[in-house]
Amino acid sequence: MADGLRKGLTSYGDAGFSLFLRKAFIKAMGYSDDALNRPIVGITNTYSDYNPCHGNVPQIIEAVKRGVMLSGAMPFVFPTISIAESFAHPTSMYLRNLMAMDTEEMIRAQPMDAVVVIGGCDKTLPAQIMAAISADLPTVVIPVGPMVVGHHKGEVLGACTDCRRLWGKYRAGEIDDNEIEAVNGRLAPSVGTCMVMGTASTMACITEALGLSLPMSATIPAPHAERFRSAEASGLVAAEMAKTRGPKPSEILTPSSFRNAQVVMQAIGGSTNGLIHLTAIANRSPHKIDLEAFDKLGREVPVLVDLKPSGEHYMEHFHHAGGVPKLMAQLGDLIDLDAKTITGQTLREVVANAEDVPGQDAIRSKANPIKSEGAMAILHGNLAPRGAVIKHSAASPKLLQHTGRAVVFESVEDMTLRVDDPALDVTADDVLVLRNAGPKGAPGMPEAGYLPIPKKLARAGVKDMVRISDARMSGTAFGTIVLHITPESAVGGPLGLVRNGDMIRLDVAKRSIDLLVDEAELQKRRAALAPAGTPDWAKRGYAHLFNETILQADEGCDFDFMRAKGK
Ligand code: FES
Numbered sequence: 001m002a003d004g005l006r007k008g009l010t011s012y013g014d015a016g017f018s019l020f021l022r023k024a025f026i027k028a029m030g031y032s033d034d035a036l037n038r039p040i041v042g043i044t045n046t047y048s049d050y051n052p053c054h055g056n057v058p059q060i061i062e063a064v065k066r067g068v069m070l071s072g073a074m075p076f077v078f079p080t081i082s083i084a085e086s087f088a089h090p091t092s093m094y095l096r097n098l099m100a101m102d103t104e105e106m107i108r109a110q111p112m113d114a115v116v117v118i119g120g121c122d123k124t125l126p127a128q129i130m131a132a133i134s135a136d137l138p139t140v141v142i143p144v145g146p147m148v149v150g151h152h153k154g155e156v157l158g159a160c161t162d163c164r165r166l167w168g169k170y171r172a173g174e175i176d177d178n179e180i181e182a183v184n185g186r187l188a189p190s191v192g193t194c195m196v197m198g199t200a201s202t203m204a205c206i207t208e209a210l211g212l213s214l215p216m217s218a219t220i221p222a223p224h225a226e227r228f229r230s231a232e233a234s235g236l237v238a239a240e241m242a243k244t245r246g247p248k249p250s251e252i253l254t255p256s257s258f259r260n261a262q263v264v265m266q267a268i269g270g271s272t273n274g275l276i277h278l279t280a281i282a283n284r285s286p287h288k289i290d291l292e293a294f295d296k297l298g299r300e301v302p303v304l305v306d307l308k309p310s311g312e313h314y315m316e317h318f319h320h321a322g323g324v325p326k327l328m329a330q331l332g333d334l335i336d337l338d339a340k341t342i343t344g345q346t347l348r349e350v351v352a353n354a355e356d357v358p359g360q361d362a363i364r365s366k367a368n369p370i371k372s373e374g375a376m377a378i379l380h381g382n383l384a385p386r387g388a389v390i391k392h393s394a395a396s397p398k399l400l401q402h403t404g405r406a407v408v409f410e411s412v413e414d415m416t417l418r419v420d421d422p423a424l425d426v427t428a429d430d431v432l433v434l435r436n437a438g439p440k441g442a443p444g445m446p447e448a449g450y451l452p453i454p455k456k457l458a459r460a461g462v463k464d465m466v467r468i469s470d471a472r473m474s475g476t477a478f479g480t481i482v483l484h485i486t487p488e489s490a491v492g493g494p495l496g497l498v499r500n501g502d503m504i505r506l507d508v509a510k511r512s513i514d515l516l517v518d519e520a521e522l523q524k525r526r527a528a529l530a531p532a533g534t535p536d537w538a539k540r541g542y543a544h545l546f547n548e549t550i551l552q553a554d555e556g557c558d559f560d561f562m563r564a565k566g567k
């Protein structure tokens with residue numbers, strides 16, 4: 001009997017009887033002793049009818065099982081939670097830590113020598129990786145892959161950068177009901193994750209840079225045959241890991257690998273959500289993401305990948321141009337090539353095998369970047385004592401230094417009710433402020449930071465305004481948008497002190513975001529704030545756990561008790 005099945009054999013008294021019982025039950029599935037005597041590879045099934053992004057998971061699982069069995073090991077598939085962005089109430093972020101706990105505990109609970117975790121839609125890769133690091137069993141991560149692009153009237157469409165752009169046109173009266181319906185059927189033309197550089201793509205690229213998945217696995221389109229061959233190869237790698245008991249995530253992940261992930265995140269024009277997730281992932285290990293160091297890297301690392309929303313192309317073009325290995329090759333000495341990967345190769349070997357694709361223009365060289373600085377910057381100031389983030393690669397250059405009058409929305413509901421009111425006192429030079437939309441406030445830090453341009457301004461041709469909040473934003477969105485203001489207003493952060501008409505100054509070059517109100521007045525306002533009690537939604541169940549233990553954005557929004565020991 002392989003050690004795998006012996007794991008945790010104390011449940012029924014003596015170990016011999018426990019194994020006897022365990023085998024008796026599992027044999028009900030029709031397994032032979034030969035099958036059960038093999039090293040075991042667990043495979044997480046994150047398929048759900050509610051999750052179109054994971055629509056290819058059954059086929060991926062079949063391919064992984066094939067790879068595991070070709071290598072003489074035994075696959076065991078088990079379900080974990082699946083989270084799709086559009087069906088996760090109140091937010092997918094609210095559920096990420098639940099998924100991470102579920103996966104971690106099921107890895108621990110069941111006998112397996114290695115595990116393959118499958119994720120893709122925004123929160124699922126982070127959740128699976130957080131779980132894998134905490135469980136610290138040899139792990140192969142498989143992203144489900146991006147959708148292929150859609151087409152509409154000769155234009156290429158991508159979910160969901162073009163969802164927002166075309167909805168904006170519809171709001172502005174530029175396209176009619178019939179056309180928006182047609183667009184609706186074309187934005188997501190296949191299973192897989194959003195094919196722009198949103199959170200899902202960002203996390204898949206980061207996973208590859210961390211060395212936790214196979215080369216090219218971030219970018220292969222979800223429906224392509226290559227996706228399933230890569231899954232089969234992942235199964236082979238996982239079987240080897242099961243036989244040799246390594247390497248574990250703790251043996252792969254080093255400060256260098258986390259630095260490489262941050263370099264890649266900046267160079268791809270990655271989603272701001274990626275920063276929260278990478279922070280949470282690092283906090284499950286002995287390592288850490290330092291926001292100052294991340295900002296400094298942003299000044300050194302150019303954006304090289306020409307993908308929406310910062311650039312022009314889509315994930316399949318990035319893939320055909322050579323994917324993450326080619327990007328890392330272009331980044332040269334910004335990447336530590338000695339970093340290890342799950343296959344036993346270093347990144348040096350991965351990069352050496354990167355394909356050269358003549359004429360491709362999705363991955364630029366350092367000499368010809370999309371932007372000379374990285375995608376994201378970290379801001380501080382009296383409005384954000386513990387930081388805020390802006391994806392300046394997707395912002396309007398003329399608004400990166402801007403002072404304007406605050407127009408405050410108390411909550412997401414308040415914003416929804418009033419933003420289009422023709423009587424709203426707002427001009428294009430104002431700063432839209434949204435609060436009570438942070439990790440605790442909303443709860444679950446909704447992607448509401450992309451406040452819509454008030455209808456009357458949109459109709460007048462206004463495309464962008466400075467918008468600030470303690471919320472998150474979809475990585476697929478475009479605009480001069482300050483996010484993750486920390487601490488959030490619901491825990492007493494200064495965002496809660498802003499009043500309509502106050503002046504707010506954003507200066508991205510100086511990395512500052514300030515409320516131009518003197519400290520004595522702010523003190524007065526602070527003293528007048530009502531103390532926050534436990535809100536009704538948080539009185540029981542998971543909501544209670546969430547409300548009591550959720551960390552702020554600068555700490556990755558994990559639960560405080562889930563961090564690695566000593567953190
Ligand atoms: Fe699942 Fe975009 S909605 S990746």
Ligand code: MG
Nearest residue numbers: 122198199474
């Ligand atoms: Mg998203």
